[in-house]
Amino acid sequence: MKIAFVSGVFFPQPGGAQVQFHNFANKLVEKNYNIDFYIFRNTNIKNNKYKIIKINYFLLSVVYFCLYYLNFDVSFLLNFWIKKVIKKNYNLWHFNFINFKSLILINCLKKFNQKIIVTFQGVDIQIHPEIKYGYRLNKKYDIYLKKTLTNIDKFISISQNIENDLIKLNVKKSKIKNIPNTVHIEKFEKINIKKNKQEILNMITVGRFAEQKKGFDLIGDFCHLLRKKKINFKWKIIGKNTSKILEQNIKNKNVNGIEVIENIENIEEDYFPSSSLIKHYKNSNLYINLSRVESFGITFVESLASGVPIISFDTKGVNELIKNGINGFLIKKFELENFINKIEEIYKNKKLLNSLAYEAKRSVKNFDLNKNTKHLINLYNSI
The missing domain is CATH 3.40.50.2000 (Glycogen Phosphorylase B;)
Known part of the structure; x- marks a missing residue:
């Protein structure tokens, strides 16, 4: 054909x-x-x-x-x-x-x-x-x-x-x-990462900078509330033009704990995402989605395939992928404090985090x- x-x-x-x-x-x-x-x-x-x-x-x-x-x-x-x-x-x-x-x-x-x-x-x-x-x-x-x-x-x-x-x-x-x-699940399964045992919550978000669509305008308040809860975190945000996040939040000192990576290209490998990006996923504990709208969100499937549960606002697209309390959590629009409370619950309950991670991998078979x-x-x- x-x-x-x-x-x-x-x-x-x-x-x-x-x-x-x-x-x-x-x-x-x-x-x-x-x-x-x-x-x-x-x-x-x-x-x-x-x-x-x-x-x-x-x-x-x-x-x-x-x-x-x-x-x-x-x-x-x-x-x-x-x-x-x-x-x-x-x-x-x-x-x-x-x-x-x-x-x-x-x-x-x-x-x-x-x-x-x-x-x-x-x-x-x-x-x-x-x-x-x-x-x-x-x-x-x-x-x-x-x-x-x-x-x-x-x-x-x-x-x-x-x-x-x-x-x-x-x-x-x-x-x-x-x-x-x-996602090419076979490619994900070939990459093994041994996570370091530490009292830091490693979070990740992947997506180009689109301030309102991706909810990046909420980052300042989000980080402030995390620190207020005394949550020790590192947050990688990966995608085109994400350096603008630092530019917008540096005056309010909301950049501590945030690492932005402009983009990760795939030059030689047959299938996306690159092995380098998969390693970033697998080194993380939790995927953070603040988006106001997504038609589907391939990064969500990539995260789940990496064994990384997702916490997100309950919006169209992502709510077709996340089973609340199973492979992640959905928070009512746009209740930021409840979002942070759920992160705190996960942060303090390693058993819950491990269960979410296990179910995350199981939930991507149809993708x-x-x-x-x-x-x-x-x-x-x-x-």
């Missing part, structure tokens, strides 16, 4: 959507599928087993400009390029993380009777006006998205949250297949890359 992948965003920009599409593509190539991976901009990735092809970005940008700004459809200009690429005889096109230009391509490809699958990742379908989150807050995107939905053959929902959003847009449930984001690649292949075969 020959499949064209189209990624609305890709490396060097870090993110869970990129990680997932790369991992699935590499795994499919291992299983003798022919994958051509179309991207909009240059990438720095070198650990791909699939073929990378750059989309005619100039021509697509002209079509986009005329349609978006002038309300004038000149998409026929893309026909020459599309006729050329469909000669490769793809069985289907799989789009991941949708932007306006992705929608243009979907509509153009459908004119040539191409089969289309789409995986939405969150910001491309969700709306949260209170924190100005979601592409659909842009009315032009929202209208064009709704027009495009009828040209999509199958939808992949990475969570119940995404499926609900699709159903609200009148997508038939029969056209939706749930395939969650995954294994190998297992979900089989589900993806079954979906491909069905259309």
Whole structure:
């Protein structure tokens, strides 16, 4: 089977959507599928087993400009390029993380009777006006998205949250297949870390700096309350632009105990995350999630696969992964003091922490890359 992948965003920009599409593509190539991976901009990735092809970005940008700004459809200009690429005889096109230009391509490809699958990742379908989150807050995107939905053959929902959003847009449930984001569990199991026995609570958070979405604006009060409870902690926050956290909190002396790591790249290994990041996870006792919204959160699955329980606000996405009191705890929105009280309880009860860690590993079986690649292949075969 020959499949064209189209990624609305890709490396060097870090993110869970990129990680997932790369991992699935590499795994499919291992299983003798022919994958051509179309991207909009240059990438720095070198650990791909699939073929990378750059989309005619100039021509697509002209079509986009005329349609978006002038309300004038000149998409026929893309026909020459599309006729050329469909000669490769793809069985289907799989789009991941949708932007306006992705929608243009979907509509153009459908004119040539191409089969289309789409995986939405969150910001491309969700709306949260209170924190100005979601592409659909842009009315032009929202209208064009709704027009495009009828040209999509199958939808992949990475969570119940995404499926609900699709159903609200009148997508038939029969056209939706749930395939969650995954981790390569085998890779995690090969990395063994012996944690030092010490009276320090080692916490970790992984994610790019998005102040309100990720709840990083709460860090100052969060750390103040931890110290008030006399909790001896170290907190690693890993992700792009996380140095801004120190810049914003240094005046209030809230940086003691916080270590930020800008980003951890994966240059040579076939699958994300890198072994180096997995070691950071496994050296931690607790994953802290202060996010106000997540569509799924691949870092949560990575944490659980590392045997690190999660404590989080009870928000969509993460509440599909965390079983309260089993592999972590969910705190009512956004009760920060209760959040700290639960950390204190875990800090003082090693037996509870060990139980949470044990259940964390057990809870990720359904998120294994190998297992979900089989589900993806079954979906491909069905259309």
